[in-house]
Amino acid sequence: MKIGGFQKTSLLDYPDEISAIIWTVGCDFRCPFCYNKDIVLGKAGLVPEEEVLVFLQKRKGLLGALVISGGEPLMQEDIADFIKKIKDIDYLVKIDTNGMHPEKLKDLIDQKLIDYVAMDIKAPKNKYDKLTDIKTDIKKVEKSVEIIKNSTVGYEFKTTFTPELLTKEDIVEIAKWLEGSKRFYLQQFKNDVPLLSYKLENVSPYPKEYLTETLEAIKPFFKNCDVRGI
Numbered sequence: 001m002k003i004g005g006f007q008k009t010s011l012l013d014y015p016d017e018i019s020a021i022i023w024t025v026g027c028d029f030r031c032p033f034c035y036n037k038d039i040v041l042g043k044a045g046l047v048p049e050e051e052v053l054v055f056l057q058k059r060k061g062l063l064g065a066l067v068i069s070g071g072e073p074l075m076q077e078d079i080a081d082f083i084k085k086i087k088d089i090d091y092l093v094k095i096d097t098n099g100m101h102p103e104k105l106k107d108l109i110d111q112k113l114i115d116y117v118a119m120d121i122k123a124p125k126n127k128y129d130k131l132t133d134i135k136t137d138i139k140k141v142e143k144s145v146e147i148i149k150n151s152t153v154g155y156e157f158k159t160t161f162t163p164e165l166l167t168k169e170d171i172v173e174i175a176k177w178l179e180g181s182k183r184f185y186l187q188q189f190k191n192d193v194p195l196l197s198y199k200l201e202n203v204s205p206y207p208k209e210y211l212t213e214t215l216e217a218i219k220p221f222f223k224n225c226d227v228r229g230i
Helices: 037-041 049-058 079-088 102-110 125-132 138-149 168-177 208-221
Strands: 003-014 017-024 065-069 092-097 116-120 154-161 183-188 224-228
Touching: 003 037, 003 049, 003 065, 003 092, 017 049, 017 092, 049 079, 065 079, 079 092, 079 102, 092 102, 102 138, 116 138, 125 138, 125 168, 138 154, 154 168, 168 208, 183 208, 208 224
Parallel strands: 017 065, 065 092, 092 116, 116 154, 154 183, 183 224
Antiparallel strands: 003 017
């Protein structure tokens, strides 16, 4: 596992659990609003896998979960073997994914190696290439959505509401696509860290009122729906 970041404690990233977080190196996408620039581009220094495992073993009983984020964790060839080591010391595991690896996602779910999935939905289907800055195979993204919705694991979908790239109308289109999902979060854009595209670093986040207005428009499509980051 190529681990480019390690946070030893989080109260926010796994529902109802105190967790640790690792960030894996590399990503399929080049989303201009991404704030894990060095992780995505492979410039982050690597954290030894053994360091993470030893820490988790020592904190067993105090921590309950490990969040595996990125980058894109499912790009890691040995992710299943790594998660098995985490499960051996009795931790819950959450995966953050962009949806580009549906077969690997399904395999991990089928092996009962994942307890919770958070999938980033970048845009309405017709805007995916613009938001990811690559030619996206949208069928893979759609397949991942269906795998998650039809699984028994806990899950959420989330979208970063980036000014100049997404509008309220775009978010409503996403909501229609994901209608009936258990949980969706509209995330506030942030520019207080270096972004993948410097062009967005001087773009102000949408005002709270616009996020609230957008949230009210999409609530009917989901069982649970909220805003993060305001």
